[in-house]
Amino acid sequence: MINWKVRFANKNFWLQAIPAFLLLIQVMLNVFGVNFDFGDIGNKLLAVVNAVFAFLAILGVVNDPTTDGLNDSKRAMSYDEPWKDEPPEIDG
Numbered sequence: 559m560i561n562w563k564v565r566f567a568n569k570n571f572w573l574q575a576i577p578a579f580l581l582l583i584q585v586m587l588n589v590f591g592v593n594f595d596f597g598d599i600g601n602k603l604l605a606v607v608n609a610v611f612a613f614l615a616i617l618g619v620v621n622d623p624t625t626d627g628l629n630d631s632k633r634a635m636s637y638d639e640p641w642k643d644e645p646p647e648i649d650g
Contacts (some may be wrong), residue, residue, distance in 0.1 A: 564624045574618030577611030584608070 565571045584594075596604060617628075625631045 561624055568624070568626070570621055570628060571618070574614050574621065578615035578618065581608065581611050581615065 587593075594604065595601065621628055622630055622634065625634070
């Protein structure tokens with residue numbers, strides 16, 4: 559399960575999701591023959607913007623959007639392996 563409510567409330571989630579979405583749209587448009595030509599300088603600027611967008615999207619891989627900021631919570635820092643949400647054992 560993913561806590562989408564918490565993720566959507568985190569500004570870092572949007573900082574990573576929007577550029578990734580825009581890159582996806584640009585690539586999909588390119589597949590259908592829609593190319594953007596802004597001249598030599600404009601195309602170089604577009605390449606820089608795409609690189610920044612790719613970097614922000616990569617940050618999404620390492621960021622936990624369920625915590626405030628870019629750091630992991632103290633609880634997450636104490637894990638030696640990924641947390642498994644298992645039902646409690648019942649003595650019986």
